[in-house]
Amino acid sequence: xxxxxxxxxxxxxxxxxxxxxxxxxxxxxxxxxxxxxxxxxxxxxxxxxxxxxxxxxxxxxxxxxxxxxxxxxxxxxxxxxxxxxxxxxxxxxxxxxxxxxxxxx
Amino acid sequence: xxxxxxxxxxxxxxxxxxxxxxxxxxxxxxxxxxxxxxxxxxxxxxxxxxxxxxxxxxxxxxxxxxxxxxxxxxxxxxxxxxxxxxxxxxxxxxxxxxxxxxxxxxxxxxxxxxxxxxxxxxxxxxxxxxxxxxxxxxxxxxxxxxxxxxxxxxxxxxxxxxxxxxxxxxxxxxxxxxxxxxxxxxxxxxxxxxxxxxxxxxxxxxxxxxxxxxxxxxxxxxxxxxxxxxxxxxxxxxxxxxxxxxxxxxxxxxxxxxxxxxxxxxxxxxxxxxxxxxxxxxxxxxxxxxxxxxxxxxxxxxxxxxxxxxxxxxxxxxxxxxxxxxxxxxxxxxxxxxxxxxxxxxxxxxxxxxxxxxxxxxxxxxxxxxxxxxxxxxxxxxxxxxxxxxxxxxxxxxxxxxxxxxxxxxxxxxxxxxxxxxxxxxxxxxxxxxxxxxxxxxxxxxxxxxxxxxxxxxxxxxxxxxxxxxxxxxxxxxxxxxxxxxxxxxxxxxxxxxxxxxxxxxxxxxxxxxxxxxxxxxxxxxxxxxxxxxxxxxxxxxxxxxxxxxxxxxxxxxxxxxxxxxxxxxxxxxxxxxxxxxxxxxxxxxxxxxxxxxxxxxxxxxxxxxxxxxxxxxxxxxxxxxxxxxxxxxxxxxxxxxxxxxxxxxxxxx
Numbered sequence: 001x002x003x004x005x006x007x008x009x010x011x012x013x014x015x016x017x018x019x020x021x022x023x024x025x026x027x028x029x030x031x032x033x034x035x036x037x038x039x040x041x042x043x044x045x046x047x048x049x050x051x052x053x054x055x056x057x058x059x060x061x062x063x064x065x066x067x068x069x070x071x072x073x074x075x076x077x078x079x080x081x082x083x084x085x086x087x088x089x090x091x092x093x094x095x096x097x098x099x100x101x102x103x104x105x
Numbered sequence: 106x107x108x109x110x111x112x113x114x115x116x117x118x119x120x121x122x123x124x125x126x127x128x129x130x131x132x133x134x135x136x137x138x139x140x141x142x143x144x145x146x147x148x149x150x151x152x153x154x155x156x157x158x159x160x161x162x163x164x165x166x167x168x169x170x171x172x173x174x175x176x177x178x179x180x181x182x183x184x185x186x187x188x189x190x191x192x193x194x195x196x197x198x199x200x201x202x203x204x205x206x207x208x209x210x211x212x213x214x215x216x217x218x219x220x221x222x223x224x225x226x227x228x229x230x231x232x233x234x235x236x237x238x239x240x241x242x243x244x245x246x247x248x249x250x251x252x253x254x255x256x257x258x259x260x261x262x263x264x265x266x267x268x269x270x271x272x273x274x275x276x277x278x279x280x281x282x283x284x285x286x287x288x289x290x291x292x293x294x295x296x297x298x299x300x301x302x303x304x305x306x307x308x309x310x311x312x313x314x315x316x317x318x319x320x321x322x323x324x325x326x327x328x329x330x331x332x333x334x335x336x337x338x339x340x341x342x343x344x345x346x347x348x349x350x351x352x353x354x355x356x357x358x359x360x361x362x363x364x365x366x367x368x369x370x371x372x373x374x375x376x377x378x379x380x381x382x383x384x385x386x387x388x389x390x391x392x393x394x395x396x397x398x399x400x401x402x403x404x405x406x407x408x409x410x411x412x413x414x415x416x417x418x419x420x421x422x423x424x425x426x427x428x429x430x431x432x433x434x435x436x437x438x439x440x441x442x443x444x445x446x447x448x449x450x451x452x453x454x455x456x457x458x459x460x461x462x463x464x465x466x467x468x469x470x471x472x473x474x475x476x477x478x479x480x481x482x483x484x485x486x487x488x489x490x491x492x493x494x495x496x497x498x499x500x501x502x503x504x505x506x507x508x509x510x511x512x513x514x515x516x517x518x519x520x521x522x523x524x525x526x527x528x529x530x531x532x533x534x535x536x537x538x539x540x541x542x543x544x545x546x547x548x549x550x551x552x553x554x555x556x557x558x559x560x561x562x563x564x565x566x567x568x569x570x571x572x573x574x575x576x577x578x579x580x581x582x583x584x585x586x587x588x589x590x591x592x593x594x595x596x597x598x599x600x601x602x603x604x605x606x607x608x609x610x611x612x613x614x615x616x617x618x619x620x621x622x623x624x625x626x627x628x629x630x631x632x633x634x635x636x637x638x639x640x641x642x643x644x645x646x647x648x649x650x651x652x653x654x655x656x657x658x659x660x661x662x663x664x665x666x667x668x669x670x671x672x673x674x675x676x677x678x679x680x681x682x683x684x685x686x687x688x689x690x691x692x693x694x695x696x697x698x699x700x701x702x703x704x705x706x707x708x709x710x711x712x713x714x715x716x717x718x719x720x721x722x723x724x725x726x727x728x729x730x731x732x733x734x735x736x737x738x739x740x741x742x743x744x745x746x747x748x749x750x751x752x753x754x755x756x757x758x759x
């Protein structure tokens with residue numbers, strides 16, 4: 001039996017991913033886990049871009065380009081974020097959000 | 106006559122120079138700056154007066170009113186604007202002469218009187234400021250400019266009364282003078298505002314159309330203006346500040362509190378005279394009644410005061426009462442038909458300024474010589490101070506109304522005007538004139554005749570030494586009260602006395618005053634009413650004889666006997682019929698307790714508490730809201746998400 005992959009399936013996946021990301025972003029205290037959650041949210045949007053392009057405007061490429069942009073930005077963002085997290089860890093030896101309050105006014 | 110601007114500019118310049126140049130200037134330089142600029146002002150005033158009164162009259166026989174300077178300062182509407190300028194008309198030119206003459210005399214006199222005094226330069230600076238303000242007041246082109254200078258005059262008076270600012274009485278007196286006159290000026294201001302609001306103009310000569318607009322409120326406006334004038338001119342019951350103002354240096358009393366500033370109220374009524382006659386004759390008669398009562402009241406009080414400056418102060422109040430009465434009894438603009446009082450009032454203002462300045466300056470010489478204001482320290486001074494004695498006598502004769510001295514002529518005109526108004530008023534004023542003669546000669550005899558307290562017995566000088574020790578050496582007491590023979594003052598002090606005495610002798614009959622100043626502007630020939638003149642001379646001579654009988658001797662048995670017999674009356678009069686106490690009662694017990702205290706309570710407990718509550722509420726709100734701003738991104742995003750969900754839900758539902 002062959003199940004036809006409908007646009008709805010993709011959207012369900014991306015919604016689940018988005019809310020997983022949001023949930024993780026709210027609940028986790030570890031900076032790395034936060035970063036991973038943010039990546040999840042980003043990728044959920046990337047999926048949406050690709051899907052909408054594929055099903056709604058098959059002859060055009062804007063959606064694909066946007067997902068590529070999203071991936072590139074996510075990579076850059078991850079690099080910067082990890083660099084910050086490493087530096088924070090080196091300096092104050094902590095990685096949980098609640099503990100990092102030295103810079104607070 | 107564009108040069109008249111210098112009449113105002115020179116005093117203000119000398120004030121600025123003296124006030125801003127630091128207080129290190131040598132006394133001679135400071136005095137010279139003030140005196141020379143004032144001398145120039147005097148010369149200019151005389152030139153103005155000669156030029157103005159010598160000019161040809163218009164076809165109607167009037168002296169033209171000219172405004173050599175005028176600029177619009179604050180425009181409100183087309184017709185309602187405040188101007189600053191110089192207006193020359195008969196009374197303002199006459200006042201220029203009076204003010205500059207007396208002020209110059211006082212400037213010269215002060216050289217001797219204030220010699221070596223601390224704050225000499227400050228003194229001259231304030232004198233210049235005062236002269237400037239007073240000159241600005243009289244040449245005002247509109248009622249608002251007059252008000253501005255009116256207040257400036259009040260400030261300079263305040264500064265000069267409080268000149269000896271280390272002396273508590275002087276400070277109290279200056280504050281009293283300022284507050285009382287300010288309180289009266291409130292009436293003046295309201296009057297001006299009513300005037301401006303209904304007439305849409307501040308000029309002294311509104312058009313027919315503007316007058317029609319004002320209609321019924323004009324008497325109120327003029328009456329309120331008179332309240333201001335009554336405050337400055339020390340009319341009952343606002344006179345209480347003037348006797349206390351004698352705490353200032355004596356030349357200041359001569360200039361401000363006798364000759365010029367206190368007649369500003371009279372000048373104001375004279376300024377508004379055509380409006381008073383035309384639209385508020387009842388108000389004008391009230392001016393007369395108040396003036397009459399004041400004249401009588403002040404004359405009774407003056408009869409028993411022991412401080413010579415206080416006697417002169419009350420005599421000033423009484424004489425200003427005379428001027429007010431003269432204005433108040435006018436019934437028309439025609440000097441032949443009941444407008445005589447206007448001319449009489451201005452004439453008396455002129456002559457009074459001269460002889461009262463002379464009296465005060467003479468009193469200054471006496472105080473200078475005996476270092477006290479009290480009559481009990483004086484007596485027999487005629488031997489030691491001949492010039493002061495003679496000039497003082499001339500002034501006393503003038504104020505008593507003895508011909509040929511100037512006071513006789515002006516007082517006679519006032520009495521004639523009163524008799525024309527009603528015989529009762531005439532007789533009352535004649536009696537008050539007699540009282541004037543009595544108390545002035547009482548003063549004269551107590552100072553210059555009688556027991557010689559100066560070559561006196563040991564205990565006398567001992568008493569004075571005790572007095573000196575009891576009083577810290579402040580203010581007018583320059584050297585200590587040590588016993589020394591009184592001596593005539595230096596020439597710089599006696600010269601102004603002689604000049605003023607000369608003016609007092611000749612002013613009455615050389616100057617055809619009525620030609621220059623009269624109620625309708627036409628030349629008016631002063632002619633003496635022989636009946637009135639004879640009566641007033643007889644009354645004055647009798648009063649002088651009574652004073653001679655009572656006070657000229659070495660001892661004063663009659664006066665002492667009367668004082669014992671009517672001790673209550675004497676005490677009441679000595680205490681000025683408790684007017685100060687009454688005012689204190691009204692202010693402290695009634696106004697402070699019944700109005701101010703509840704207001705203060707309301708302010709403290711309602712207004713302040715409301716403000717405190719506002720502050721506390723804001724603070725509490727801040728405390729409550731503070732945790733929201735935690736600095737934690739996760740919390741923020743949570744709120745953010747909540748918002749988005751709500752918005753999305755709303756969009757979907759709608």
